[in-house]
Amino acid sequence: MAVLIDRSTRLLVQGLTGREGTFHARQATVVGGVTPGKGGTTHEGWPVFDTVADAVRETGANASVIFVPPAGAADAVMEAAAAGLPLAVCITEGIPTIDMMRALAFLKGRATRLVGPNCPGLISAGRAKAGIIPGHICREGRVGIVSKSGTLTYEAIHQLTGLGLGQTTCIGIGGDPLIGTSFIDALTLFAADDQTEAVVLIGEIGGTAEEEAARFIETSFRKPVVGFIAGQTAPPGRRMGHAGAIIAGGQGTAAEKMDALTAAGVRVVKSPAEIGRAAADLLAR
Amino acid sequence: MKIHEYQGKEVLKRHGVPVPRGRMAVAAEDVRAVAVELGGDTVVVKAQIHAGGRGKGGGVKVVSGPGAAYDAAGALLGMTLITHQTGPEGRKVGRVLIEEGLRISRELYLGLVIDRSQGCPVLMVSPDGGVEIEKVAAETPDRIFKVFIDPALGLLPFQARALAFRLGLAGDQVAKAVKLMMAVWQTFLATDASLVEINPLVVTETGDLLALDAKVTFDDNALYRHPDLKGYRDLSEEEPLEIEASKHSLNYIKLDGTIGCMVNGAGLAMATMDIIKLAGGEPANFLDVGGGASAEQIKNAFRILMSDPNVRAVLINIFGGILRCDILAEGLIAAVNDLRVRVPIVIRMEGTNVAQGKQMLQASGLNFTTADTMADAAERVVALAGQSTSGVH
Numbered sequence: 001m002a003v004l005i006d007r008s009t010r011l012l013v014q015g016l017t018g019r020e021g022t023f024h025a026r027q028a029t030v031v032g033g034v035t036p037g038k039g040g041t042t043h044e045g046w047p048v049f050d051t052v053a054d055a056v057r058e059t060g061a062n063a064s065v066i067f068v069p070p071a072g073a074a075d076a077v078m079e080a081a082a083a084g085l086p087l088a089v090c091i092t093e094g095i096p097t098i099d100m101m102r103a104l105a106f107l108k109g110r111a112t113r114l115v116g117p118n119c120p121g122l123i124s125a126g127r128a129k130a131g132i133i134p135g136h137i138c139r140e141g142r143v144g145i146v147s148k149s150g151t152l153t154y155e156a157i158h159q160l161t162g163l164g165l166g167q168t169t170c171i172g173i174g175g176d177p178l179i180g181t182s183f184i185d186a187l188t189l190f191a192a193d194d195q196t197e198a199v200v201l202i203g204e205i206g207g208t209a210e211e212e213a214a215r216f217i218e219t220s221f222r223k224p225v226v227g228f229i230a231g232q233t234a235p236p237g238r239r240m241g242h243a244g245a246i247i248a249g250g251q252g253t254a255a256e257k258m259d260a261l262t263a264a265g266v267r268v269v270k271s272p273a274e275i276g277r278a279a280a281d282l283l284a285r
Numbered sequence: 286m287k288i289h290e291y292q293g294k295e296v297l298k299r300h301g302v303p304v305p306r307g308r309m310a311v312a313a314e315d316v317r318a319v320a321v322e323l324g325g326d327t328v329v330v331k332a333q334i335h336a337g338g339r340g341k342g343g344g345v346k347v348v349s350g351p352g353a354a355y356d357a358a359g360a361l362l363g364m365t366l367i368t369h370q371t372g373p374e375g376r377k378v379g380r381v382l383i384e385e386g387l388r389i390s391r392e393l394y395l396g397l398v399i400d401r402s403q404g405c406p407v408l409m410v411s412p413d414g415g416v417e418i419e420k421v422a423a424e425t426p427d428r429i430f431k432v433f434i435d436p437a438l439g440l441l442p443f444q445a446r447a448l449a450f451r452l453g454l455a456g457d458q459v460a461k462a463v464k465l466m467m468a469v470w471q472t473f474l475a476t477d478a479s480l481v482e483i484n485p486l487v488v489t490e491t492g493d494l495l496a497l498d499a500k501v502t503f504d505d506n507a508l509y510r511h512p513d514l515k516g517y518r519d520l521s522e523e524e525p526l527e528i529e530a531s532k533h534s535l536n537y538i539k540l541d542g543t544i545g546c547m548v549n550g551a552g553l554a555m556a557t558m559d560i561i562k563l564a565g566g567e568p569a570n571f572l573d574v575g576g577g578a579s580a581e582q583i584k585n586a587f588r589i590l591m592s593d594p595n596v597r598a599v600l601i602n603i604f605g606g607i608l609r610c611d612i613l614a615e616g617l618i619a620a621v622n623d624l625r626v627r628v629p630i631v632i633r634m635e636g637t638n639v640a641q642g643k644q645m646l647q648a649s650g651l652n653f654t655t656a657d658t659m660a661d662a663a664e665r666v667v668a669l670a671g672q673s674t675s676g677v678h
Contacts, residue, residue: 096510097399097479097506098436099507101404101436102436104405104436105405105435105436148552149551149552150550151553151604152550155556155604158604158635177399177401202552205555207401207402208402209402212402230555230559231558231559233555233558234555234571235540238538240554240555241536241554241555241571241573242552249418251419271563271659272553272556272557273658273659273660273663
């Protein structure tokens with residue numbers, strides 16, 4: 001088993017004909033794409049549709065990955081939800097917060113799970129991918145990953161693969177202030193997945209999502225968790241690349257998050273180089 | 286994007302929030318005329334910098350008459366103002382705001398931000414204005430009152446009314462407060478703000494409500510649809526290297542250490558700073574070159590990195606995945622040659638053709654050290670920075 005995506009995933013790409021969309025579609029199994037105005041054509045062999053609803057009807061797609069530029073990305077998320085797709089993964093970085101706020105309001109009460117935005121998407125090692133996480137560094141295994149970061153997730157995957165542990169599903173939840181899938185949502189999925197024996201949780205400064213995850217882990221999560229928080233040396237008041245990565249009004253520091261996770265029983269590592277080894281250690285117990 | 290108080294008040298006023306009468310000046314000579322125009326017993330001269338705590342730092346002066354206003358502005362303009370938010374280096378004052386003095390009976394707090402956990406805006410008020418809200422939140426959290434705003438419906442009058450009563454307002458002040466809160470919400474929505482903070486929101490002796498201070502921040506991701514707001518950017522408030530970096534879509538933040546970092550991805554860039562610190566060094570910067578890391582980007586990044594004279598060694602950490610390390614190596618060699626970089630450079634890279642890339646770096650005859658892991662790279666760069674004394678050239 002894995003979570004969210006597996007071999008039965010039929011993936012659509014919104015923004016297929018763009019540079020990024022095309023490039024990453026080539027690295028995954030894709031059934032078609034959506035680019036308004038290009039419906040009825042094909043792009044590198046894939047059928048292209050004007051609307052998500054058309055694409056779903058014609059291809060039986062059950063997930064979508066979104067590479068639409070920032071100005072239209074929130075709209076693309078809502079279109080995917082309106083078409084009833086169970087999963088929408090938004091890679092786009094730079095979406096205005098107010099647009100995302102509306103999209104999240106639109107998603108309430110609908111069946112669609114949104115992952116992202118501003119994320120690398122997800123991959124179920126050896127099974128399926130929806131996003132941009134490089135498949136060749138993954139290996140089917142026992143550890144689930146949930147992370148706010150992109151390349152730091154690759155680093156964690158690389159370490160786990162190097163140690164022979166492998167991964168079940170790696171979920172990049174994104175570095176924006178407003179995101180569709182939280183740490184808690186991902187942990188809930190991993191809790192129900194038999195193959196996932198341990199979880200690596202990678203957070204970063206800003207917001208309180210890690211503290212909320214810590215409370216959840218303490219009360220409701222039984223599997224071992226390794227935690228790393230990026231930004232232990234970040235100065236307050238500065239936005240560290242990601243829109244959500246900012247220590248504001250003394251809140252959102254790495255130290256607070258590390259303390260909360262440690263108190264919840266998470267094995268928190270200070271060094272990003274220790275993530276894999278800590279997971280191996282917990283699994284060996 | 287941060288803006289000045291006077292700009293924030295301009296934006297608020299445009300959407301119907303009452304603010305004191307006033308005007309910005311960049312020269313003391315202009316201040317006398319402004320004070321005459323404002324009239325009244327007193328005027329307030331306020332230093333305009335992108336940092337809070339100006340009052341305590343000596344950046345706000347209440348004076349009587351145009352002559353005294355001129356003197357106050359003369360003292361503030363050009364001075365380096367140090368507050369608890371500026372750091373010890375302080376900020377140079379280039380603009381002052383001259384405002385009418387008001388007779389104040391109460392100081393309240395109002396703030397509007399996006400609540401990340403709830404996924405919607407939250408309007409917060411407190412009867413304890415005029416002090417830092419973080420202090421109120423820590424010491425007397427029950428003195429902060431909040432309403433969450435439905436993104437589809439906006440702030441509703443009953444919500445604003447409830448907050449007005451919580452503030453202890455009565456009579457026609459309730460209606461004034463509701464009108465003001467609605468105007469703040471309109472400002473937030475219309476400008477894609479990420480923060481609107483009025484502290485203090487004052488009640489005057491005559492019963493009027495005004496924004497005595499204003500802190501407004503805009504969502505950088507939405508600036509593309511607000512060309513009118515872009516003019517508010519004050520480059521003199523920003524680090525020159527950071528301005529240069531932003532021109533090349535590089536995310537650079539200058540820090541105080543000696544080890545320059547160049548990384549792809551924000552999370553990995555922060556983690557790289559963290560591991561340098563753990564290895565006993567201090568990062569000179571945060572630098573995210575983005576996903577692509579093209580030859581041109583690498584060169585721009587190097588140029589900015591090496592403009593910092595404190596840099597004694599450089600750590601490059603690129604996890605490409607799909608990026609080709611031979612192409613990355615080619616870009617690095619060209620950049621180091623073109624820019625005549627002399628400091629030691631430690632490279633840790635992952636991606637396709639790693640072995641070929643490493644071989645190219647080693648064969649280049651330049652000052653490259655390759656490392657296999659992040660920990661190895663951090664230890665090597667810290668050791669090299671300790672030995673190295675010279676910067677660029």
